[in-house]
Amino acid sequence: MKPRQIKEGIFWMGSLDWDRRLFDALIPLPDGTTYNAYLVHGQDKTVLFDTVDIPLVSEILDQLQDVEKIDYVISHHAEPDHSGGVPAVLEKYPDAKAICTEKCKAMLMDRFEIPEDRFQTVADGETLDLGGRTLEFLHMPWVHWPETMVTWLKEDGILFSCDLFGSHIASTDLFVRDKARVFEAAKRYYAEIMMPFAKLIARHLERLASYDIQLIAPSHGSLYDEPAFILDAYREWISGKPHNLVVVPYVSMHGSTRMMVDFLTDELVQRDVGVMRFDLSEVDIGKLAMALVDAATVVIATPTVLTGPHPKALYAAALANLIRPKAKYASIIGSYGWGTKVVDQVAAALPNLKVEILPPVLGKGIPKKEEKAALSDMADQIAERHRQL
Numbered sequence: 567m568k569p570r571q572i573k574e575g576i577f578w579m580g581s582l583d584w585d586r587r588l589f590d591a592l593i594p595l596p597d598g599t600t601y602n603a604y605l606v607h608g609q610d611k612t613v614l615f616d617t618v619d620i621p622l623v624s625e626i627l628d629q630l631q632d633v634e635k636i637d638y639v640i641s642h643h644a645e646p647d648h649s650g651g652v653p654a655v656l657e658k659y660p661d662a663k664a665i666c667t668e669k670c671k672a673m674l675m676d677r678f679e680i681p682e683d684r685f686q687t688v689a690d691g692e693t694l695d696l697g698g699r700t701l702e703f704l705h706m707p708w709v710h711w712p713e714t715m716v717t718w719l720k721e722d723g724i725l726f727s728c729d730l731f732g733s734h735i736a737s738t739d740l741f742v743r744d745k746a747r748v749f750e751a752a753k754r755y756y757a758e759i760m761m762p763f764a765k766l767i768a769r770h771l772e773r774l775a776s777y778d779i780q781l782i783a784p785s786h787g788s789l790y791d792e793p794a795f796i797l798d799a800y801r802e803w804i805s806g807k808p809h810n811l812v813v814v815p816y817v818s819m820h821g822s823t824r825m826m827v828d829f830l831t832d833e834l835v836q837r838d839v840g841v842m843r844f845d846l847s848e849v850d851i852g853k854l855a856m857a858l859v860d861a862a863t864v865v866i867a868t869p870t871v872l873t874g875p876h877p878k879a880l881y882a883a884a885l886a887n888l889i890r891p892k893a894k895y896a897s898i899i900g901s902y903g904w905g906t907k908v909v910d911q912v913a914a915a916l917p918n919l920k921v922e923i924l925p926p927v928l929g930k931g932i933p934k935k936e937e938k939a940a941l942s943d944m945a946d947q948i949a950e951r952h953r954q955l
C-alpha cells in the first residue's frame with residue numbers, strides 16, 4: 567500500500583497484514599492486523615515513527631523510495647512487529663539515528679545487533695525540535711514492554727501511542743469509522759495485551775489528561791480522530807466496576823460437567839445474573855479474554871483427568887491468571903469418577919487473581935440432587951455478592 571497523507575507533512579506508512587491469524591503464537595487475529603509507521607516532516611528534520619514486522623520490511627522500503635533523507639527513526643517499542651524494519655531503515659539512511667529509551671536500545675541491540683553508535687536515547691519528557699514541529703517523548707513502561715514510550719507532537723496535537731489504544735484489525739479506514747467493529751477489536755487488544763498492566767495504564771491515562779489530544783495514532787489499527795471514543799473506553803475497562811456477569815470457561819469429555827454448567831447457568835439466569843460460557847475445546851481465547859474484562863465472577867468447570875483438571879481448563883486458568891482481570895469472585899465445578907485434586911490445582915493456578923473463592927461443587931458422574939442443591943447455593947451466593955458490586 568502507498569503512503570497516505572494524514573495532514574500536511576504527516577503520512578501513514580506501514581502494512582496491512584490481512585491474512586495473519588495468530589499473534590505471539592497465541593492470540594487469534596480474526597481480522598488480521600496492521601503495523602503502522604508514520605513519517606513526519608519538520609522544516610529541518612524528518613522522522614519515521616516505528617516500522618513494520620520483519621516479513622513485510624520490503625513494503626516500508628518501497629514506501630520510502632522517494633524519501634531522500636530521514637534524520638531519525640523513532641522506535642517506541644522493541645517488539646519486532648514495530649522494530650522489524652529499523653535495521654533496514656538505518657542501512658538505507660546511513661546518517662540517521664534510532665531514537666528510543668535506554669532499555670529499548672539494549673533490546674534492539676540484543677535482537678538485531680544494531681551498533682551502539684546508531685542510537686540516540688531520550689529521557690522521559692525530553693523534546694526534539696524538527697523545525698516548526700516539536701516532539702515530546704513520554705516514557706510509558708508496560709504499554710506494553712518495560713522499554714516502551716509514546717510521542718507527543720505538540721503543534722498538531724497528535725499522540726503517537728504505539729501499542730497503547732491499538733487494535734488488531736486490517737482495515738482501509740485510515741481513521742476510525744466503524745466504531746462498533748473497532749470497539750470490539752480494541753477491547754480484545756486491551757484484554758490480551760494491556761489488562762495485565764491496568765493499574766499502570768491508569769496512571770499513564772492520568773498523565774495524558776493534561777495533553778490536548780486531537781488525534782491518536784497507534785501502531786495497530788485505525789487512527790482515532792475522536793480520541794474520547796478510545797480514552798473513555800479505556801477508562802471504563804480499567805476503572806469501571808465489574809459487571810453483573812459470570813464467565814464460565816468449561817470443558818467436558820462425556821457431558822457430565824456440561825450438565826453442571828447448564829444447571830448453574832439456569833440458576834444464575836433465574837437470579838438475573840448474566841452468564842457467558844466458553845467451551846474450551848474450541849475456544850477463541852480473545853473472546854474469553856474480552857469477557858474477563860467485565861466479569862465479576864469466574865467459574866472454571868472441568869472434569870478430573872489423571873487426578874487434576876483437564877489440561878484445557880488449566881490453560882484457561884493460566885490465561886486468566888496472566889491477564890489479571892478485575893473479577894472479585896471465583897469458583898470451580900466439575901465431575902469426577904473416583905478421586906480428585908482439581909480444586910487445589912485450579913486454585914493454585916490463580917495466584918494473581920485477588921478473588922474470594924466460593925465453595926466449589928464437585929460430584930461423581932452426572933449432577934444429582936446433592937450437587938444441584940450445591941449449585942443453587944452457589945448461584946445464591948453469586949447473586950447476593952453481585953448485588954453489592
Ligand SMILES: Cc1cc2nc3c(=O)[nH]c(=O)nc-3n(C[C@H](O)[C@H](O)[C@H](O)COP(=O)(O)O)c2cc1C
Pocket residue numbers: 817818819820821822823824868869870871872873874901902903904905906930931932
Ligand atoms: C483420561 C481420563 C482420565 C481420568 N482420570 C480421572 C481421575 O484421575 N480421577 C477421577 O476421579 N476420574 C477420572 N476420570 C473420570 C472422569 O473424571 C469422569 O468420567 C467424569 O465424570 C468425566 O466428566 P465429563 O463427563 O464432564 O467429561 C478420568 C477420565 C478420563 C477420560
